[in-house]
Amino acid sequence: MKLFLVKRFRGSELGSVFRVLSRNPLSLIGGTIVLVFYLIAIIVAAAGDRVLPYNPNEVNSANILASPSLAHPMGTDSLGRDMLSRVIASIPIDASLSLVVIAASLLIGIILGSIAGYFGGIIDEVIMRLTDIILAFPGIVLTLAIASALGASLINMAIALILVWWSPYVRIARGVTLSVKENQYIEAARASGLGSLTIIRRHIIPNILSPMLVYASLDIGYIILTASVLSYLGVGVQPPQAEWGRMVFEMQSYLFSQWWLPIFPGLAITITVLGFNLLGDALRDILDPRTRKIVGG
């Protein structure tokens, strides 16, 4: 078994990812944005603020609200902090937060959804009604309520996001499981003596994975967006930590005098979310073995 599983990741598959990406300019743009996003996140997380042009939290009262210049390409804020450094400094926060939330949601969604869909009956009812309760609330309101109940901090925001975010994943996993389990290869697997849990693990989950991952990759952008909104509203990342949403909030009063101050962090959010969405579309084509050959040539 090892042999086949190991071979799976050698060469051909990774190669086809790049082939597909390089053929479609939009997915190439998306892929580049996401790659740069994570690259910066890793570098900054590993090396700390030293790699930034300035210390993102260093107050400089002699140079407040400076216009963009060579020394400060995005200007400085009302406390004289370098905007570029602050925009970059918030990347690792958003990257790790979104990955943690997406991983937890995927895990919960795949496990609960495949179990609900495969077994059906009372198990399905219990899991899906639980999911409905969460889905009945407007997401942002519920997240806001949980986050503010827990108290404003980065970790509490992550918990609040996970508690709200998993529910659509259960629905998708269950929906796809319902169609996958009608396939004859599931019946064939049952006929060859596999137990229910083995069938879920070996046959259901690999087949529901690609729509789940596509949805997740599209969703990372929205998590970053929501995290920014929460921070904007004051229940997320706390000052002085730099975070795009928080920065937009802090700088919004300068929109008409020093427009670049709220625009640059806002632009960072827009570009990042766009990048994830473009990449998500490309991933859908790559992850499905049936369309891979067509797309990848």
Next chain:
Amino acid sequence: MVKQTIVSVKDLNLVFQTEQGLVHALDNVSIDISEGEVVGLVGESGAGKSVLGLSIIGLIPIPPGRFLSGNIIFRGQDLMKLSNKEMVKIRGTGISMIFQEPLTSLNPVLRVGEQIVESIQLRRKRANIRNSGKSIHDEVIEALRLVRIPDAEKIAVRYPHELSGGMRQRVMIAMALSSKPLLLIADEPTTSLDVTTQARILALMRVLIKEVNTSILFITHDFGVVAEIADRVAVMYAGNIVEEAPTQDILEEPFHPYTKGLLQCLPSISRGDVFLRPLPGTIPDLINPPEGCKFHPRCQHAMAICSKRKPQLIQVQSERRVACYLFGDEL
């Protein structure tokens, strides 16, 4: 030499609850299969062939299905009395099944080698083999070679969609055989293939039956296929077994009018057929089946009694059973 009976189905009655009413899918079906024997199960679409196969392996969805009565004795164990968990342990190594559609019976996201690995691991686990001296990888390749797949090493790392229908069907057979089941239920395994591939697969299965010594219940609607592969034939009509006999006998001299009709459907060169001779009429509605013998509305030899009382499957010769008033001494 008396061969041991591997599975014995006795008076099985199965109904399906539908919105239109109860469908009587299996009506007092009894059939025995011995060790190493190939039994052909023949009938029109909707006769209950697949349902009988699924009943034996315990994959009838309940509900809507419901067994009214009957037993399925597999090596002295009544499968009807087993729990779901115990049934799982029978499947694969005890009873396995090959399905009709080779195109959809393989998981599209797993390489074919990985799918065969499952059957081998399962068998090793159940037989408690820790170290057989052979790696699982070698056994996969061996299983693929057994079904005459060329370049087995390369095929093993392919995805199902990269293979042709015939190849996929061979992979399915390799999968089913690599768990070395005592009974294999083959549900029209060659129907969706072209005749040349079909002939090759049948020839292959004949060889494999000898090599692995598996009993097979071969479901088909094609008497040509039955003649190729089966030792004995059971003919089903509307949920009943109407005739059962050794293959040679039934081909040479069918007893039941339905069997005769089916065999006449086959174009014959010696008869000098110019036109096909289809059997008139269709299989009856199983919600409101005709009284008495279910075949009587289509039967040329129908008598008064046929519409009143259902004929029983009775022994007419040492190895032949038939359910028709034209035979036996019930008249």
